[in-house]
Amino acid sequence: MFKTALALASLILMTGGALAQDAAAGEKVFNKCRACHQVGPNARNAVGPELNGVIGRHSGAVEGYNYSAANKNSGLTWDEATFTDYIKHPRVKIPGTKMAFAGLSSEKDITNLIAYLKQFDKDGNKS
Numbered sequence: 310m311f312k313t314a315l316a317l318a319s320l321i322l323m324t325g326g327a328l329a330q331d332a333a334a335g336e337k338v339f340n341k342c343r344a345c346h347q348v349g350p351n352a353r354n355a356v357g358p359e360l361n362g363v364i365g366r367h368s369g370a371v372e373g374y375n376y377s378a379a380n381k382n383s384g385l386t387w388d389e390a391t392f393t394d395y396i397k398h399p400r401v402k403i404p405g406t407k408m409a410f411a412g413l414s415s416e417k418d419i420t421n422l423i424a425y426l427k428q429f430d431k432d433g434n435k436s
Contacts, residue, residue: 335425338418345410348426350433357408362431363387364423368403379405393419
């Protein structure tokens with residue numbers, strides 16, 4: 310029984326480390342997003358809204374961006390779990406969204422992307 314518990318604890322520790330967030334790796338993942346989105350102090354709305362402070366923000370809330378009705382009316386708040394679901398399959402999470410991106414399939418890429426985005430407050434300052 311002790312060996313089983315030890316093996317299970319080791320597995321949990323190894324899995325947790327594999328899903329650790331890496332903002333530097335997330336910046337590379339963000340290159341897939343740059344064609345439509347910006348972050349940082351000078352970020353502006355482009356094809357998609359700027360993503361400063363996205364984690365914790367309500368959907369459809371960036372001033373000056375013309376969201377789809379589906380996004381504006383989704384009632385979502387972009388916490389990590391909701392953003393993860395969305396970025397995997399945007400058109401499944403919010404049917405009718407204007408976002409044409411097919412999605413990210415790698416859990417590691419998603420967790421790293423979130424770590425990168427979480428660095429930026431609503432004004433684009435890195436924490």
